[in-house]
Structure formats: C-alpha cells, structure tokens
Amino acid sequence: MDRPMTAGQLKEKSMFQDSDGSSAPAKTVCHNCSKLKIFLGALAFSFFAKGFSGSYMKSMSSQIERRFEISSSIVGIIDGSFEIGMCSLKADKFFSVTFTPKRNLYFVLALSPVDAGNLMVMVLVSYLGPRVHRPKIIAVGCLIMAVGAFLSVMPQFLMGRYNYERITVSVDNSTSVSACSPGAEGPPATDATETRSTVINAGCEKTTNSYLWLFVLVGNLLRGIGEAPIMPLGVSYIDDFSKEENSAFYIGLVRSSGMFGPTLGFLLGSFCASLWVDVGVVDIDAISINPKDIRWVGAWWLGLIICGAVNFIASLPFWFLPYSLPKEGENENLKIGHLSVQGDPCKIDPPAQPQLKFSEAAKDFFPALKKLFGNPVFAVFIFLTILQYNSLVGIITYETKFMEQQFNVSVAKAIFLIGVILLPVTILGMFLGGFLIKKFKLHITEMAKFACITFIVAYLLNLLYFTCSCEVLQVAGLTAPYSGMKHLSSSKHIYMASCNAECSCKVDQWDPVCGDNGITYMTACFAGCKSSSGTGRNMVFHNCSCVEGQGLGLGNSSAVLGQCQRESCTKAFPYFLALQTACAFILALGGTPTYMIMFRSVSPDLKSFAVGIETLGGRILGGLPAPIYFGALIDETCLKWGTKSCGGSGSCRVYDTKEFRNVYLGLIAGLRAGCCLLYIVLSALIMKRFKPDGKEMTDSKNAERSTSKEPDTANKREILPGSRTSEDSEETYM
Numbered sequence: 001m002d003r004p005m006t007a008g009q010l011k012e013k014s015m016f017q018d019s020d021g022s023s024a025p026a027k028t029v030c031h032n033c034s035k036l037k038i039f040l041g042a043l044a045f046s047f048f049a050k051g052f053s054g055s056y057m058k059s060m061s062s063q064i065e066r067r068f069e070i071s072s073s074i075v076g077i078i079d080g081s082f083e084i085g086m087c088s089l090k091a092d093k094f095f096s097v098t099f100t101p102k103r104n105l106y107f108v109l110a111l112s113p114v115d116a117g118n119l120m121v122m123v124l125v126s127y128l129g130p131r132v133h134r135p136k137i138i139a140v141g142c143l144i145m146a147v148g149a150f151l152s153v154m155p156q157f158l159m160g161r162y163n164y165e166r167i168t169v170s171v172d173n174s175t176s177v178s179a180c181s182p183g184a185e186g187p188p189a190t191d192a193t194e195t196r197s198t199v200i201n202a203g204c205e206k207t208t209n210s211y212l213w214l215f216v217l218v219g220n221l222l223r224g225i226g227e228a229p230i231m232p233l234g235v236s237y238i239d240d241f242s243k244e245e246n247s248a249f250y251i252g253l254v255r256s257s258g259m260f261g262p263t264l265g266f267l268l269g270s271f272c273a274s275l276w277v278d279v280g281v282v283d284i285d286a287i288s289i290n291p292k293d294i295r296w297v298g299a300w301w302l303g304l305i306i307c308g309a310v311n312f313i314a315s316l317p318f319w320f321l322p323y324s325l326p327k328e329g330e331n332e333n334l335k336i337g338h339l340s341v342q343g344d345p346c347k348i349d350p351p352a353q354p355q356l357k358f359s360e361a362a363k364d365f366f367p368a369l370k371k372l373f374g375n376p377v378f379a380v381f382i383f384l385t386i387l388q389y390n391s392l393v394g395i396i397t398y399e400t401k402f403m404e405q406q407f408n409v410s411v412a413k414a415i416f417l418i419g420v421i422l423l424p425v426t427i428l429g430m431f432l433g434g435f436l437i438k439k440f441k442l443h444i445t446e447m448a449k450f451a452c453i454t455f456i457v458a459y460l461l462n463l464l465y466f467t468c469s470c471e472v473l474q475v476a477g478l479t480a481p482y483s484g485m486k487h488l489s490s491s492k493h494i495y496m497a498s499c500n501a502e503c504s505c506k507v508d509q510w511d512p513v514c515g516d517n518g519i520t521y522m523t524a525c526f527a528g529c530k531s532s533s534g535t536g537r538n539m540v541f542h543n544c545s546c547v548e549g550q551g552l553g554l555g556n557s558s559a560v561l562g563q564c565q566r567e568s569c570t571k572a573f574p575y576f577l578a579l580q581t582a583c584a585f586i587l588a589l590g591g592t593p594t595y596m597i598m599f600r601s602v603s604p605d606l607k608s609f610a611v612g613i614e615t616l617g618g619r620i621l622g623g624l625p626a627p628i629y630f631g632a633l634i635d636e637t638c639l640k641w642g643t644k645s646c647g648g649s650g651s652c653r654v655y656d657t658k659e660f661r662n663v664y665l666g667l668i669a670g671l672r673a674g675c676c677l678l679y680i681v682l683s684a685l686i687m688k689r690f691k692p693d694g695k696e697m698t699d700s701k702n703a704e705r706s707t708s709k710e711p712d713t714a715n716k717r718e719i720l721p722g723s724r725t726s727e728d729s730e731e732t733y734m
C-alpha cells in the first residue's frame with residue numbers, strides 16, 4: 001500500500017510537476033513570469049487608452065458646443081458628467097498600502113451619499129476588488145469606456161449634415177449678389193439660390209435634435225464609470241504578485257507609459273478640429289468659412305471612434321489573464337494552504353480576506369471621519385485641494401476657447417500647442433518635483449516650504465496674464481459705433497444706423513464681414529453692401545454704405561467674408577504662451593510635494609480613508625461644479641448669440657473679449673489667491689506640529705507619547721502622527 005504523502009511532499013510535487021506528472025520547474029516559473037509581463041503591458045496600454053480618450057474629449061468641448069448649438073454652461077455639465085462617473089475612484093495612491101476590508105469600506109461609505117447609482121462600481125473596486133477576477137473587471141471597464149465613446153458619436157448620424165448660420169442674399173438681373181435688399185426679407189433657401197442662403201424651410205431640424213447632446217453626456221458618464229476600476233485593481237494586482245522591491249518600479253513604469261496618452265489625445269484633437277465636421281460627405285470647396293471662424297465645427301466624432309477602438313483593443317488581453325499568479329520570485333516559498341492541487345498547479349489563490357459586516361464598518365465610519373478632520377493639517381489640505389481642483393479644471397476646460405477669443409488663434413492650433421508644449425512641461429515638472437524629494441530627502445516641513453514657495457511664485461506669474469491684453473474686436477453696433485448711429489432696436493447691444501436702415505437686415509443673423517475700415521459687421525447687410533463678386537470664400541462685397549460712412553471713398557467701400565484680424569493679439573500670443581508654460585512648470589514642480597504632505601500628516605491606519613476623502617472633495621466639489629460656473633460666467637460676456645435653424649438661441653458668436661478676459665483670469669486668480677493663503681496656513685501648522693530633532697523631523701504632538709521601550713527608534717526614523725510602534729500594525733506600507 002502506498003503511504004500518503006506528507007504536506008512537504010505534496011508541496012514539492014505540485015511545484016515541480018505538470019498535470020501529467022512531468023517535471024517542469026523552469027517552464028512553470030517562466031510561464032508565470034511572462035503572464036505578469038503581459039499584464040504589465042496590457043495595464044500600461046489601458047492607462048494610455050484612458051488618458052488618450054480623456055484628453056481628446058477635453059479638447060473637443062468647443063466643437064461640441066458649436067455642433068449642438070449649446071451654451072458654455074451646458075458644455076460644463078457634459079464635462080462634469082465624467083466626474084460623476086469617476087467620482088473619487090481616481091486616487092493615484094490608493095493602493096500604495098495593503099488595506100484591510102474595513103478601511104476599504106470607509107472609502108465606499110464616503111462616496112455612497114454622493115452617487116448612489118454608481119455604488120456597485122465603488123463596492124466592486126474598493127471592497128470586493130481582491131475577491132473578484134481583477135483582470136476581467138478591468139477588461140469590462142475598458143469595454144464600458146469604448147461603449148461610452150461610441151455612444152457619444154451617435155448624434156452625428158442622427159442629426160444630419162451641419163448647416164452653419166448664413167445670411168439670405170438675393171440674385172439680381174446681373175451676375176452680382178445683393179446683401180442689402182430694401183424692403184425685403186430675402187427669399188427662402190432653394191437649390192437655385194446662392195450657396196450662402198440660410199436653410200430655414202421644411203427641412204428644418206426637429207426640436208428633439210436640440211437634446212441629442214444628452215448622448216454625449218451619457219457617453220462621458222460611462223467613460224467615467226469604465227475608468228474607475230483600472231487604477232486601483234491594476235495597481236493592487238501588480239502589488240500582490242510582484243516582488244516587493246519591483247512593485248514600485250512596475251507601477252511607476254505603467255503610469256509613465258500612460259502619460260503619452262494625453263499628449264497624443266490633444267494631437268488627435270488638433271487634427272480632427274482642422275477637418276470639417278461632415279468630411280467626406282460635403283464638398284469642402286463649397287464651405288465659405290475657415291477653421292478660425294466661430295461657426296467652424298471640426299470632425300469631433302471621428303476622434304471618438306478612434307478612442308472607442310483603442311479602448312476596445314485595450315480590453316482584449318485582460319480576458320486571457322488568470323485570476324491570480326504566484327508571487328514573483330517566491331515559488332519555492334509558497335505555502336501549501338495556498339496551492340490548488342487539482343487543475344492548474346500554478347494557480348495560486350490569494351489569502352482569504354476576513355469578512356466584515358457593513359454595519360460594523362458604518363459604526364466606525366464617523367469616528368474615523370472625526371479623527372481625520374480633527375487633524376488641522378488634513379482639514380486645511382482638503383480645502384486647499386478643492387480650490388486647486390476648481391482652478392485647474394476651469395483652466396483646462398476653457399483654455400482653447402480663451403486662446404481663440406483673445407488671440408485670434410484657431411481651436412486646432414490651440415489644442416496642438418497644449419499637447420506639444422504645456423502637457424510635456426507639466427509632466428517634466430511632476431517628475432522633477434518627485435526627484436527633488438528623493439534626491440534631497442525632504443521631510444514634511446521642507447516639502448511644505450517648497451510647495452508654498454513654488455505656488456506663490458506661480459501665482460505672481462499668473463497675475464502677469466492680465467498684461468497679455470489686446471484690443472477688443474471692433475463689431476459695428478456691438479463694440480464699435482456706426483457713423484451717425486441711431487437706435488432701431490430695443491435690444492441692449494444690437495443697433496442699426498442710417499447707412500443700413502433701408503436694407504431690412506435681420507438682427508438675429510451672424511455672418512460677419514470685414515470692411516476696409518477695419519470694422520467687423522455682423523452681416524454684409526449691416527455693412528449696407530449693394531453688390532458682390534466671386535463665390536464661396538472668395539466672395540467680396542462692394543458699394544457698402546456703412547463702410548463709406550466711416551470716411552472711405554466710394555471706391556474703397558468693400559468688405560470681405562470673416563472677422564477682421566487683430567494684429568496686436570497675434571503679437572501678444574507668444575508672450576502669453578511663454579508665461580503660461582513657465583507657470584505650468586512651476587505649479588507641477590510643487591505638486592508632488594503637496595500631495596506627499598497628506599501621507600506624512602495622517603495616521604497610517606487612516607491613509608486609505610484620507611485618500612478617498614481628498615479625492616472625493618476635489619472631484620465632487622471641484623471637478624464637477626467648476627466647468628459649470630466657469631461656463632455660466634463666460635456666457636454672461638456674450639454679445640451676440642447664434643440662431644438655430646428652427647429658431648431659438650444657439651452658441652455664442654462673439655464675446656466681449658475684455659470682459660471674457662477679466663472673468664476667466666479673474667476667477668483663476670481669485671481661486672489661487674485663496675490657495676496661497678491656505679498654503680501659508682498649512683506651512684505654519686506643519687512647522688508648529690513638526691519640530692526638528694537633530695537631522696530628523698519629529699511630530700511634536702506624538703513624540704511625548706512614545707514609550708521608553710523604544711529609546712533608539714524615535715531618533716532613527718520619523719514618527720508619523722498616529723503611527724503605531726508595536727508589531728500588531730494592520731498595514732504594511734511602502
């Protein structure tokens with residue numbers, strides 16, 4: 001009779017034999033090692049995919065605003081929908097420690113009152129993560145992101161072709177076209193009419209088309225939900241099955257790979273913004289506007305198809321990865337209790353997580369929350385985070401619109417410059433900030449001083465933005481008077497004059513022309529133009545009575561399509577770009593030390609909860625409301641709203657650029673002024689709480705609590721607030 005094998009023999013057999021009994025130790029180790037490398041590559045690509053699609057969506061905000069004829073505040077709601085889906089699950093350091101189920105559930109409880117609809121995703125990521133097939137959950141997340149991108153494209157195929165706002169002109173007996181038709185409203189648009197006639201007829205868009213932007217909102221929401229599991233589950237999987245000394249390197253490598261995504265996303269956005277929205281369907285030569293025109297809409301949908309395809313491809317490798325892997329380099333030390341003898345001998349089940357009732361965690365939730373906010377350093381840090389999120393999200397969302405309106409730069413060029421200059425500089429600043437912490441071994445007081453100084457310097461540079469001014473666009477009747485102007489309208493801004501009184505111009509139209517006098521007119525009709533020559537973009541209007549009234553002779557009274565250029569704005573733009581680049585670099589330089597302050601100022605057993613609260617506050621109180629109120633205040637500076645094909649207000653056609661600049665830069669400066677004050681308060685609190693003790697920094701609040709059992713330990717390492725010196729700590733942290 002065969003004697004039963006001992007535990008050691010069973011362990012040895014399962015480690016060195018395949019299912020058929022053949023010995024293959026090298027094959028098993030190599031096989032599992034390759035799977036970990038495949039997971040690293042797949043996770044790096046998924047990080048790239050989410051950064052790629054996220055930055056592309058940000059770059060297309062102005063194109064979406066024009067395509068759906070919506071206001072900036074509505075665009076802000078669409079942008080904020082991603083934060084609702086993500087909520088607070090984009091915590092970059094969430095799995096820098098090994099958490100217990102109780103603290104994971106603290107994180108869930110902190111979020112559930114905000115977004116109950118997304119609670120299951122949060123529970124999955126924060127609580128059930130170690131118990132489920134993490135690679136497959138990440139695959140599902142990537143698929144949801146792909147579905148969100150494809151759903152956002154749907155309106156392009158439901159709305160039909162884009163018909164930009166154009167004036168109605170009439171053709172007289174000669175070959176010329178008249179914009180000024182005395183006593184006439186202009187003929188309806190037909191095929192026989194000049195190509196610049198407005199489409200207001202039986203083919204008018206249905207009113208339901210006005211709400212198709214909801215597809216984009218829901219798609220953005222799905223992207224946020226799909227992105228939620230990638231970071232925490234992916235990082236925890238690496239941390240569980242890689243060597244301890246390799247874990248940080250692998251995570252840093254994955255995150256660094258993902259940083260290429262935003263740059264390429266902005267480059268794709270620049271390319272798509274330069275293409276006509278109905279590319280391949282409409283004859284581009286028949287379009288009379290160029291990418292600098294406020295009515296130009298780029299092929300916003302084309303990039304979303306590419307983003308959806310990239311997200312779908314990113315999901316594929318995860319379906320073929322195992323539930324778990326042997327610990328890298330520790331195959332010889334595996335415990336028999338973790339082996340699965342039947343089936344695949346290489347499959348290792350992770351240690352069983354202790355079960356914890358929801359009621360037990362809920363009972364300890366508020367005491368933990370009270371303990372966190374009882375820490376004045378953390379409380380000030382949270383308010384600082386909220387203000388920083390508000391300013392950062394406001395800048396990113398409306399940066400391209402600001403460049404376009406202030407410096408007469410096309411949206412495509414603005415997106416390109418952000419992608420190739422501002423983003424790389426920001427990434428460089430983040431890396432350099434982390435390098436300085438490691439190089440000089442900065443402690444919490446030194447990090448606080450460094451972060452405070454860099455932010456104040458960046459704020460002073462930020463104030464110089466106000467010097468990058470240029471003249472306001474001169475629009476007759478809006479920002480510049482007519483010669484001999486008289487009021488013919490009760491509207492606050494729109495005026496008519498004697499030079500165009502007999503033309504019967506429609507005050508709700510916007511198809512600007514630039515007169516020889518350097519004044520922009522809302523339409524050729526408002527310029528009083530009686531004839532024209534040429535077609536499409538080359539059309540020139542002649543005999544413009546309002547241009548003559550500005551001191552030009554009869555032979556010089558012409559106007560061309562488009563707004564007049566502002567030369568001083570073109571000259572000021574390089575100065576603004578250089579200033580913005582310097583400011584972004586300095587802010588990024590102090591960003592890493594600022595984030596590390598939170599980890600150094602809270603108890604180790606509350607770090608995960610602190611990350612959840614910090615990210616929740618920033619995302620919900622910063623990422624969600626900032627684009628909405630920034631957009632609403634920017635809308636208040638609009639001088640001329642567009643008109644939809646079926647009537648109703650569309651997107652803004654022209655802003656008061658001076659007021660726009662004051663509102664946009666003023667909001668940023670105000671928020672950052674509050675940040676400066678909080679940085680000073682934070683530094684003072686840290687300097688008071690952490691006192692120097694030789695070459696190390698010691699928490700003065702907890703130093704007196706240290707026991708006599710550890711006389712040497714207090715001088716060998718930094719004592720963290722609330723840290724435990726005994727060996728019964730529930731966590732191990734990096």
